[in-house]
Amino acid sequence: MTRSFKTALSRKCRGTLLLAFGLTLAACSAEAEPALPVADAATVTRISQGELIGSTTPQGAQAWLGIPYAAPPTGDLRWRAPREPAAWEGRYEALDGTRRCLQYASEIEPGFEGGELAGSEDCLFLNVWAPPGPVDDLPVMVWIHGGANVWGFGGQLDPSRLALSQNVVVVAPNYRLGPMGWFAHSALRDSADEPEDGSANFGLLDLIAALRWTQGNIAAFGGDPERVTIFGESAGAFNVGALLASPQSEGLFTGAIMQSGGFASHTMREAEFGPDNEADRRGVASREVLAQLAIPEARQTAATLRTIAAADLFQAYQDLRPDEGGLGDSIDPIDIAADGIVVPSEGLPALLARQDGLHDVPVIFGTNRDEVRAAGMFDDHFTRSIGGVAFFAKDTDAYLAHGAYPSATWFDRAVAGPADLRTKAGAAPVFAYRFDWDEEGNAFVSDLATLVGASHAMEIGFVFGDFESPYTDPFDFFFTDGNEDDRLSLSERMMAYWGNFAHTGDPSKGPNEASSRWHAWTANAPGTMVFDTEATNGTRMMRYTSSLETLVEQFVSDERFRNDTDRCKSAKLAVDTAISTSASPGPWRALATRYCQTSQESD
Known part of the structure; x- marks a missing residue:
């Protein structure tokens, strides 16, 4: 996404659209975090990692919240493909769906101050909701949350009504966000223990790991691993688009729904070093952040990168955020990259046009009439x-x-x-x-x-x-x-x-x-x-x-x-929208140049 477009979009996604009406932040941040649900013996089940117990939602669905689906991506596992989760002894209480990957909290969130660095690197958990048992062979819907790939978590929404009314099992994973989920550097590629470690799309690898976990475990919740639909909104839908193209996700789902998404990706050079032309900037590149942290190239080893304090890394992105009246807590890292591992090197727009570029599964594409x-x-x-x-x-x-x-x-x-x-x-x-x-x-x-x-x-x-x-x-x-x-x-x-x-x-x-x-x-x-x-x-x-x-x-x-000033502003927003949803601004850039120039001449 381009800078100005992501800034405008983040405002809506984070709820600051509503705050613009003058409500005080104190009224929002003073709310206490909701209490955890009570364990329900009727939800006891067993998966590959061991026995677990969940709860029953107020609507009557059964829920298992905060199940680890991969090993914590911390220490030497930072910026590597997710590893298999550990088994546990005894009964795991899957009652907490509030854990999230590192992100700046928004002003609307109970228990947080706006701009607070929230969450943890140990965040690869998912949530499952299902109709009350016994159920068997139900379709599975895997929700990929939005939030510009810098915000959000799998437990934000309650899909109980969807699960109950449609007789489906719903899965909602967390995935690494911001610089933890998308980071490109030759030192990381050179230190890869597995081919997937050489990717720049760690957030996408997390989603693929969650889909593999779903294949192996969803039957324990009444789900059918042969009928899995992925669906997502905004950044979640862009990630669905990437999964449709990824060779790593072949056979992991049978249908896909993209709500307000698109097929956009960056080159690896852009993700690592930034754009060749500043006019084409679509976010902050990895090496630009390392320069902001004053880490010389000679010291940019994999070991050094993995010891950077997370707060310092996020602060560097924040210091490089666009100065366009955006959120004080906004960051703008480059995300989906055509790394040749998770996303083929041709890039998503080219793959979309190729006959064999995407998995041939039923899809739904949609947007809202007044998106921006x-x-x-x-x-x-x-x-x-x-x-x-x-x-x-x-x-x-x-x-x-x-x-x-x-x-x-x-x-x-x-x-x-x-x-x-x-x-x-x-x-x-x-x-x-x-x-x-x-x-x-x-x-x-x-x-x-x-x-x-x-x-x-x-x-x-x-x-x-x-x-x-x-x-x-x-x-x-x-x-x-x-x-x-x-x-x-x-x-x-x-x-x-x-x-x-x-x-x-x-x-x-x-x-x-x-x-x-x-x-x-x-x-x-x-x-x-x-x-x-x-x-x-x-x-x-x-x-x-x-x-x-x-x-x-x-x-x-x-x-x-x-x-012409009206037309200038509309055309510029259309440029950002076009680039963000595909790759090219089409005719809008020429129109923006034309009307912005004439509007200045008339001022």
Whole structure:
């Protein structure tokens, strides 16, 4: 992801969008961490490592939280492929799903101050939820959390309703984040004990290890290792895209869902040394951080790198963060790299276009209609505020136009383009969706439906049936009593489609009756399922007839823009979106240059 795009996206993912309404951080950080659940004897089971006991959730699902699926990646195992987990004696209490990999905590998290370095290098745990037993041979859904690959953990959400309503087993692993999960250096490659140690994608290797653990152990929880669907949102969806291309993950899953993702990767040179041209920068490279730490090249041995204090490493990334009004705790490491081990050296965009570039399994690609609209709320060119509490669009039409083209570009690059290519290349079906729900209402007299709309990450609560988590709606602004009935009805429909896909590889076929037939994408019928409440336009199939070329034509002639400065800002956001979701800005960079230049000349 590019710097400015990741900054804007991190704001939404970390909840600072809500904090912009002027709520005090103290009210959030003062909340106590939730108490651990109580062990339930009905959940006792045995896996390869030994016997364990879990708990029963308030909704009635059984849960096993914090199961180690690999050895701690600490000491000499830092920046190596994950190793097999140790067995234990006695009964392991799998009751704590709050452990996480090293990251800067966000302001919305109970028990943490915003910007606090939270978590541990010893973090390779996963969580399992299942319907109450005895159950057998249920489809498995492996959730890969989002958070720009620098934040989040597998226990953020409660998929109990998804597991119970769809009769599936849900697995949610942690994986190494930030510089612990993605770090490229020749010294690490030269010291590899196993071929995978030479990778730069340690977070992806963790996910592959979690999938292998699932293959070997999920039957103990009632799951079928022959029916595993991986699904993720944002960075989690980008990681799903990488797993679709990785030779290391061959045979580990039978279907994939990418929610607001894309197929983007970096070269190994870029990951290690940075871009050749500063205009092409998409994050901070490993050797740039070592220079920030004043470690001379002669001392950059594997042993030295593995003894760098984690806090110092994260601080160096923070010191190099983009100065673009972003979060004080943001870091911007380069993540998915075409290392030739986990990700083939051609890179993800090229693999997407190749007939044998991805595993030929059924896939769902989707985005939200207004992915990046909320980025305009932080720009006083488009909005004004009263005391930093109430936000208003200065010109509603211009505000909506600013976010519309970058969001539509995301759909074109992450849904329509990949759907076309995969339909031509593979035998497995491809399904596409767009999420349109925008019934948030008002907060402090701010019109959230206008300011936020169907924004990034908004669909997660609907897919999980979890609207209570502090990670989906920390301050109860979005999900209200007024929109509850229609919201829950839409959530039930979405869970049914996701559940059917896990059961059969087709969202319209399975144990759940589909409210509308979700047709696969074809060259002659590029159909997209639109998710919305019946009170508005309803859940329906839509034929996709647009293209990047038509978007550009509409952009140039769109009279909602007030001036060239409006167009400059929208085109720049579209550049970041395009690069982040694939590899090339397409025509947007030329348009940004054109309108930004004319806007400066008119100032």
